[in-house]
Amino acid sequence: MNKEYNIAVLIPCYNEALTIAKVITDFRRALPSAAIYVYDNNSVDATAKLAQEAGAIVRKESRQGKGNVIRSMFRDIRADCYLLVDGDDTYPVESAAELCRLVLMEGADMAVGDRLSTTYFHENKRLFHGLGNRLVRKIIDQLWGDATFRILDVMTGYRALSPLFVKSFPILSQGFEIETEMTIHALNHNLRIMSTPVSYRDRPSGSHSKLSTFSDGARVLLTIAGLYRAFRPLRLFGGVALAMALSSLGLFLPIFDTYLATGLVPRIPTLLVSSCLMLGAMLSLAVGMVLDAGVIESRRQYEMHLQTVAMLLDKNTNKDIHV
Numbered sequence: 001m002n003k004e005y006n007i008a009v010l011i012p013c014y015n016e017a018l019t020i021a022k023v024i025t026d027f028r029r030a031l032p033s034a035a036i037y038v039y040d041n042n043s044v045d046a047t048a049k050l051a052q053e054a055g056a057i058v059r060k061e062s063r064q065g066k067g068n069v070i071r072s073m074f075r076d077i078r079a080d081c082y083l084l085v086d087g088d089d090t091y092p093v094e095s096a097a098e099l100c101r102l103v104l105m106e107g108a109d110m111a112v113g114d115r116l117s118t119t120y121f122h123e124n125k126r127l128f129h130g131l132g133n134r135l136v137r138k139i140i141d142q143l144w145g146d147a148t149f150r151i152l153d154v155m156t157g158y159r160a161l162s163p164l165f166v167k168s169f170p171i172l173s174q175g176f177e178i179e180t181e182m183t184i185h186a187l188n189h190n191l192r193i194m195s196t197p198v199s200y201r202d203r204p205s206g207s208h209s210k211l212s213t214f215s216d217g218a219r220v221l222l223t224i225a226g227l228y229r230a231f232r233p234l235r236l237f238g239g240v241a242l243a244m245a246l247s248s249l250g251l252f253l254p255i256f257d258t259y260l261a262t263g264l265v266p267r268i269p270t271l272l273v274s275s276c277l278m279l280g281a282m283l284s285l286a287v288g289m290v291l292d293a294g295v296i297e298s299r300r301q302y303e304m305h306l307q308t309v310a311m312l313l314d315k316n317t318n319k320d321i322h323v
Contacts, residue, residue: 005104007034008079009096011056011087012069017045018206019089024054026093027085031100037077038087039069047087067173067181074166078316080104082166086157088203095198099160102194109165109191110182112151113158113198132217136180136224143228144187151187152195155179155220165191168302168309176216177223184224188231189302233295237288241281248277 009027013020024036038051038058052058059076061069070084081103085091095113102111116133136154145151157179165186173181186193203209229236251274259265 004033005080005100006078007031007081007083007100008077009034009036009083009085010070010073010077011036011038011051011085012041012061012066012073013038013043013047013051013087014041014066015043015045015047016087017043017047017050019204020047020087021050021054023085023087023089024051024056026089027083027096028055030093030096031083034083035077035079037073039073041065041069063174065174066176067171067178070178071171074169074171078163080163082161082163084157084159084161088209090201090203091158092199092201095158095196098196099158099198102196103160103162106194107192108160108194109162110186110193111160112153112183112193112195113156114153114195115156115158115198115200116153117197118199132220136220139221139224140180140184140187143224143232144184151183151193154183156198158198163313164306164310167313168306173223175219176211177220180220180223181227184227184231188227189299231295233291234288237284237291241285241288244277244281244284248274248281251277 009031011020011023016023020038024038027034027036036056038048038056039061040048040051040058041061042064048058048060059072061072063069074082081100083096083100085096091113099111099113102108116137133153133155137151140154141150155176159179159182169182169185171178171181185191251270255265255267255271255274265271
């Protein structure tokens with residue numbers, strides 16, 4: 001990169017006193033001109049104190065949850081590139097410059113640090129975390145992927161983001177499902193996503209993950225389901241309509257065959273169930289079509305919103321100030 005850019009390193013933290021000073025020192029060495037922000041999320045240890053002593057800009061977020069922390073970060077901070085990383089010292093500082101380069105030089109809206117293609121499954125000792133990552137990746141790839149791009153790591157906490165992404169992303173999540181929401185948002189709105197492999201190392205001894213495998217995993221799956229309903233209603237309700245219509249025909253055709261052969265209509269209750277299923281299928285399809293019209297209009301509005309945000313960012317950029 002031939003010119004200086006305003007890069008902000010964003011580190012959401014909750015009880016990371018064991019590792020936060022090292023993380024700040026490492027990223028200060030890798031990105032000497034970057035501003036490093038630590039948002040302390042009600043830590044009960046010395047995270048905030050150690051982060052401040054290490055030279056970070058420390059702020060507090062009282063609403064518990066990673067999603068709440070990132071929402072405040074995105075609202076408060078202005079930069080040319082936002083590098084999001086966890087404070088647990090699991091991500092390599094050597095990949096920071098490449099992630100930023102993809103945003104600043106290659107035009108990526110989101111550059112993803114892909115752990116799953118390298119050391120994640122070897123380093124991460126929690127069996128169900130690996131299975132959960134594979135499951136989430138496969139689900140999202142099936143629901144939102146296409147022939148030109150496959151998301152490789154949905155839930156990584158290591159990614160670089162453009163100002164356009166940060167200032168236009170409507171955050172709904174409160175907890176660890178925020179990474180899933182960010183990924184689906186980028187895929188659904190056809191934003192430019194790039195990926196680079198990054199090595200991953202497990203937490204050092206004495207450091208404990210705040211991620212609950214089953215409860216947070218369930219929240220991630222519910223987030224995917226909710227976003228699919230919101231972003232792809234015609235596919236969802238159309239699929240329900242198709243299933244109901246096929247079930248209706250499966251019940252109706254034997255009755256109709258008997259009627260053609262004998263002139264009699266047997267199993268009236270089955271015929272009523274078949275009729276109700278077909279009516280339900282028609283209603284489900286109608287709901288999907290109505291909601292899809294709303295989604296199309298929402299996408300138009302979002303594209304206009306992107307144009308407005310882009311113009312404001314261009315207007316407010318001060319190229320004489322570098323961090």
